[in-house]
Amino acid sequence: MTPKPKRPKPARVDLSPAPPPRPVPAPTPPQGPRDGPPHAHAALDRSAMASLARMTSGLSPHAILDAWGDWAMHLGRAPGRQIELMERAQENWIKLAQFATAATLGQTKDKPFAPGRYDTRWSHAGWDKPPFAVWQQGFLGAQDWWQAATSDLRGLKRQNAQRTGFMMRQLLDTVSPANFPAINPEILEKTWATGARNLVDGALHFADDAQHVLAHEHRPVPQEFALGKVLACTPGEVVYRNALMELIQYSPTTDKVQAEPVLIVPAWIMKYYILDLSPENSLIRWLVGQGYTVFCISWRNPGAEHAEWSLEDYRLQGVMQALDVVNGIVPDQKVHANGYCLGGTLLAITAATMARDCDARLASVTLMAAQVDFVEAGELLLFLDESQVAYLEDMMWAQGYLDRPQMSGAFAAIRSEDLIWSRAVRRYFLGEPDLPTDMSVWVNDTTRMPARMHSEYLRGVFLENRITAGRFAVEGRVIALKDIDAPMFVVATETDHIAPWRSVYKTALFTDCDMHLVLTKGGHNGGILSEPGHKGRHYRVGHRPPGAHYVGPDRWLATHDPVGGSWWPEWARWLEDQSSGLVAARKPAASLAAAPGEYIHQS
Numbered sequence: 001m002t003p004k005p006k007r008p009k010p011a012r013v014d015l016s017p018a019p020p021p022r023p024v025p026a027p028t029p030p031q032g033p034r035d036g037p038p039h040a041h042a043a044l045d046r047s048a049m050a051s052l053a054r055m056t057s058g059l060s061p062h063a064i065l066d067a068w069g070d071w072a073m074h075l076g077r078a079p080g081r082q083i084e085l086m087e088r089a090q091e092n093w094i095k096l097a098q099f100a101t102a103a104t105l106g107q108t109k110d111k112p113f114a115p116g117r118y119d120t121r122w123s124h125a126g127w128d129k130p131p132f133a134v135w136q137q138g139f140l141g142a143q144d145w146w147q148a149a150t151s152d153l154r155g156l157k158r159q160n161a162q163r164t165g166f167m168m169r170q171l172l173d174t175v176s177p178a179n180f181p182a183i184n185p186e187i188l189e190k191t192w193a194t195g196a197r198n199l200v201d202g203a204l205h206f207a208d209d210a211q212h213v214l215a216h217e218h219r220p221v222p223q224e225f226a227l228g229k230v231l232a233c234t235p236g237e238v239v240y241r242n243a244l245m246e247l248i249q250y251s252p253t254t255d256k257v258q259a260e261p262v263l264i265v266p267a268w269i270m271k272y273y274i275l276d277l278s279p280e281n282s283l284i285r286w287l288v289g290q291g292y293t294v295f296c297i298s299w300r301n302p303g304a305e306h307a308e309w310s311l312e313d314y315r316l317q318g319v320m321q322a323l324d325v326v327n328g329i330v331p332d333q334k335v336h337a338n339g340y341c342l343g344g345t346l347l348a349i350t351a352a353t354m355a356r357d358c359d360a361r362l363a364s365v366t367l368m369a370a371q372v373d374f375v376e377a378g379e380l381l382l383f384l385d386e387s388q389v390a391y392l393e394d395m396m397w398a399q400g401y402l403d404r405p406q407m408s409g410a411f412a413a414i415r416s417e418d419l420i421w422s423r424a425v426r427r428y429f430l431g432e433p434d435l436p437t438d439m440s441v442w443v444n445d446t447t448r449m450p451a452r453m454h455s456e457y458l459r460g461v462f463l464e465n466r467i468t469a470g471r472f473a474v475e476g477r478v479i480a481l482k483d484i485d486a487p488m489f490v491v492a493t494e495t496d497h498i499a500p501w502r503s504v505y506k507t508a509l510f511t512d513c514d515m516h517l518v519l520t521k522g523g524h525n526g527g528i529l530s531e532p533g534h535k536g537r538h539y540r541v542g543h544r545p546p547g548a549h550y551v552g553p554d555r556w557l558a559t560h561d562p563v564g565g566s567w568w569p570e571w572a573r574w575l576e577d578q579s580s581g582l583v584a585a586r587k588p589a590a591s592l593a594a595a596p597g598e599y600i601h602q603s
Helices: 042-055 061-076 079-104 132-149 159-172 186-194 199-214 283-289 313-327 341-354 379-384 386-399 404-415 417-430 436-442 453-461 501-508 553-558 570-575
Strands: 236-241 244-252 256-258 262-265 294-299 335-341 362-368 487-491 516-521 539-542 581-586
Touching: 042 386, 061 159, 061 386, 079 132, 079 341, 132 159, 159 379, 186 417, 199 341, 199 417, 236 294, 236 313, 244 283, 244 313, 262 313, 262 341, 283 294, 294 313, 313 335, 313 341, 313 453, 335 341, 341 362, 362 570, 386 453, 487 501, 487 570, 501 516, 501 553, 516 570
Parallel strands: 262 294, 262 335, 335 362, 362 487, 487 516
Antiparallel strands: 236 244, 244 294, 256 581, 516 539
16 A cells, blocks of 8 residues: 555635524425326325335335245256256255264264354354254255255346345245254253243243233343433533534533544434444544544434434435534534435435535535445345335335334345344243343434435435435436535444445546545444454555545556554544644533433433
8 A cells, every 4th residue: 555645734724604403394205116196096095005014014015925936937847957956955965964964973074054144143053063963954055956046147136136045035934943942952952951040031031022022111221231321321411402413512621622623424314322332432532532533423313203304404404404504603614414224325415405506615524434325235125116115115204214124124125144033043932131232222213214214315315316326306406416615534443234335436427526535344333333452353445635536446446455453543644634733622502402312211
């Protein structure tokens, strides 16, 4: 890697005082697939679909039947693939028979089938001994065959091939040997050692969980992880509040701070304090300690009465209003804006709109695990097509929002072998309680999505990919990411299953500004929370100057070596390069409430 040239310090700018609070625009009908007024009986159709959606937890049976029908018809007219699958079945049976024979005779033989990367169900040593090893290999052999059977087939829609494979994995997971106490060596061992006490404890855990699910109860944050005392405890003040968000300004811990403040835009799909967890891994606390005036948005948890909140409301009443307030508290300075996950997507939309309108108040833009193009958005695409989006829209139309279980279930299903089945075995058969961690408490403290806003996001941003297709309009005019001229710092994580790193990397394809790109070890959340001193961490960093030719992700990966440690100091050095120097520390402005505010406690 070549040394990065030192960027010249930006000059101070004269910014006008912050304008008064922005008015909420009058609601307009959300864009849909068809124009014109709905038929008089359309409400009946939507009510029927909404009732069915509640029964299926938001999964469209039409999309499921379409995927299986497409797969069956194409496989039925492909005799070559049928012969290939018959041969594979024969090979798998031979491998399994040879392994079973060797195990019966007490001989050592390598296992022919290996579990997936995140499949922790087979970690107990008992799965290496007969007969458990044979049962495990039989299951993995069936999994291997179905993976081949649902792989790409000429003429078959790729999404349908991936959907059938995904659904078959879910179905096979229900009959995994690890799920049955009589043939799981770990459960048998625990039952013998405890006199079946584990099964009694597991039954109590199951009854408790069932009660909460049937009653639609949201578990409160445990006292040992109390918000504002243990989690989200970085000192600060709520300096602004509207119906959509609170804006928190954090108290300085250094005598001097960089002149330009930092505004953090978190995702509204979860609560903001993923960036302010425990003191030792809080990105916000660490950034304050590096000498920055830090502001962060805390989104409201919406209810049915907020069904008409739009994506534009989140831009205007969220990001733009927060920027106005920051400019009022810290006048005459540009702002470093940082967006995480969906907050990063919204920030990219905002930055492109500001660039189009010649609004130069952004000193820099940081996007963390955030996508602007959704063609390669990973396995979440398996849950979205026109049928599925319409199905969710009807359900949200009836209840006013997308609820927690309907959203979190999709994320858990992507890693079902670990997040669903392994947890169920531990909790219900091994009798082990769920020991909370700061991360698990945050994961379970979920939020709702306003119906209109989530529909606009799913349809316009995700399904139709309007941002990079040149069809995303703000205030009636199309925006373009290439208009952004503020320097950008883009962070992707290696094992992200929500925002895959190659998808995040495509930000470089649709922008022309000065850009630094970091690829860090970890997943969607763990990779971002990579505090200095975290063992086993590494990252790659590259610089794309303005006007440089595009380099594909695989070539970029091959030409950038890993650097040991946390990416946070790299980001702090970059922020300093984009700043104009140190000034006296700024205490929070007049307070409406102490951090973390009121909205974080909404359930």
